[in-house]
Amino acid sequence: MNDAELRWLAEQAYWVDSLKNNKPYTPKEGNSYYYNSKNPNMGKFEVLKIKDNVENGMQAMAVAPIKNGKPDTSQVVIAFAGTNADDRLDILTDTQTVGLNKNTLDISTKLNFNGYNK
Numbered sequence: 001m002n003d004a005e006l007r008w009l010a011e012q013a014y015w016v017d018s019l020k021n022n023k024p025y026t027p028k029e030g031n032s033y034y035y036n037s038k039n040p041n042m043g044k045f046e047v048l049k050i051k052d053n054v055e056n057g058m059q060a061m062a063v064a065p066i067k068n069g070k071p072d073t074s075q076v077v078i079a080f081a082g083t084n085a086d087d088r089l090d091i092l093t094d095t096q097t098v099g100l101n102k103n104t105l106d107i108s109t110k111l112n113f114n115g116y117n118k
Contacts, residue, residue, distance in 0.1 A: 008035040009079040016059035
């Protein structure tokens with residue numbers, strides 16, 4: 001895959017978030033999409049696997065480029081969303097795992113912190 005395709009995959013990884021409203025679509029496993037719908041000549045990719053973890057705010061997808069009408073699984077890419085500043089759970093997860101160097105989380109979606117429960 002080239003840099004332009006990888007940039008589009010990085011953007012679309014944020015669209016995996018089921019709670020995000022302002023996006024063109026939510027990627028689904030087994031579906032194929034254009035890297036850039038405004039430039040179909042860039043080609044398409046197929047979503048092989050999706051992960052939208054509501055416990056820690058992580059979103060990712062495994063994808064493969066479509067070559068000759070089929071997904072080329074020799075070129076699988078894992079595209080994942082970085083920190084979402086609008087998602088308090090994502091911020092708390094990053095603070096604990098990166099900022100505090102913890103390998104386990106002290107929070108859960110079952111807890112209500114500051115009136116926010118995801």
